[in-house]
Amino acid sequence: MTLGFRMWGCGNWPMEPVDEAHPIGNSGGEFQYYPGYWGPYFHTGIDIVVDNPAPSGPYVLTKDTGKVDNVTYPGPDCPSNESGLQLSFGGPNNGTTQVYAHLNCPVTDPVRTAFVNRTDLPAGTEVAQVIEWPECDYHHLHFETWDMSGAVEPVLKLFPRHDKDFPVVENISFTQNGSTIEDFPPPVVTVKGKVDIVAQAYDRQFVTPTQNHKTGVLKIRYQVSDATTGNVVKTGKTIDFSTIPDSSKTTVLFRTAGDFVSSSDYCGDERYYYVVTNVDDNNPANFAEEFAWDTTKHRDGDYRVEVRAWDASSNAGLKAKRVKIRNN
Structure with missing residues (x-):
């Protein structure tokens, strides 16, 4: 077998044609x-x-x-x-x-x-x-x-990389102490103490009519604002999969049981539950179950919790949920 080299236009994808983006089935850090x-x-x-x-x-x-x-x-x-x-x-x-x-x-x-x-x-x-x-x-x-x-x-x-699909944050849930069930269920979400925020999110990258897989997101972060004043009271560190963490941290950043069964296979069962609070406020590359959103640092009242996710083309998806803090 003797094959040679292909000359293309502007692009460097490792699949022909190199000057077109190709659908991605699984992403880095997924x-x-x-x-x-x-x-x-x-x-x-x-x-x-x-x-x-x-x-x-x-x-x-x-x-x-x-x-x-x-x-x-x-x-x-x-x-x-x-x-x-x-x-x-x-x-x-x-x-x-x-x-x-x-x-x-x-x-x-x-x-x-x-x-x-x-x-x-x-x-x-x-x-x-x-x-x-x-x-x-x-x-x-x-x-x-x-x-x-x-x-x-x-x-x-890789380029070109003009992705038209935005990440999707499907749901936000609230748990405590690494729980795998929703400890603060709707319709009125009332939280207290140290809280884990679990976000179900996904992306689709360069889809075609025949290839339309859900992948992980590139970056994800939570933010809390006072629902009355609109002032931001807490911004979590961004979890960034540009450099892929050690796999010992997989079950720290993803929930895998109970109400939050993360899954990814070749046949379309793709669900990702990110624990967006399990990141160190002082070191965004440090992940552990001990980290959480400490609601005791805020006065009791109504708050807006939003989770934002980004892809490699800087597209962003957002979901927000109203919660009540009741520590007293």
Whole structure:
């Protein structure tokens, strides 16, 4: 198999055509859990979904020029129908790495040659097509980007990126002490003490008529204002998945039981319950169950709690709920 390089217009997506945004099935930092296999964990890349896998689907292409660190089953003989590619950029102490997974084996000759000879593989090189996924026609390239801080959300470095879909905050609930039930139910939400705010939210990224998946959001934050004066009395730190947290924090930032069962699979069961209060007011990269909205710092009365979520195109979605504080 000898394939070459594709020249495109302005764009750098790792899937042809590179100058068009492609639908994303799972996002960076999204909740993932496959009982009996993996999880819970944060998804460490994006899934670019396609309608048609190999042999008729589009080709995966290298986003940047780099060294080929590893090829799983480079061919020409393939003990598995799935291959993978890992590229590195810069030195081991200051470089980045890209991972391309779920590729149809074998990879193309230019990839295999660069791997064997330790030569640079140019950006825009055809690598392979994606494999046929066995569940729900979820054929996809899993694409990761890593730097010295860890896994980062790859879509932030892709262009064009003009997403027309805004994140959606579906609901806001209030619990205490890590509870998995709604401790302060409507219709009149009355809270006291230290309160957890749980927001059900999702995004859709670059959808098409055939690919319309719910993904996680890039950023999410809560804010509290006095319903009488309109003055903001509390702004929580923004939980930002641009750099993907360690998976030990997955069940800190997501509720996974009771009234709040976060779920993400290949077949459309996609629900994300973010605990937006489990972030340190002094360090937005520190997450723990001990953090909460301390309502004792405010006078009793009526308040407006809003949760806002953002995507990689700076689109924002918002939901607000009225609550009463009654500590006395």
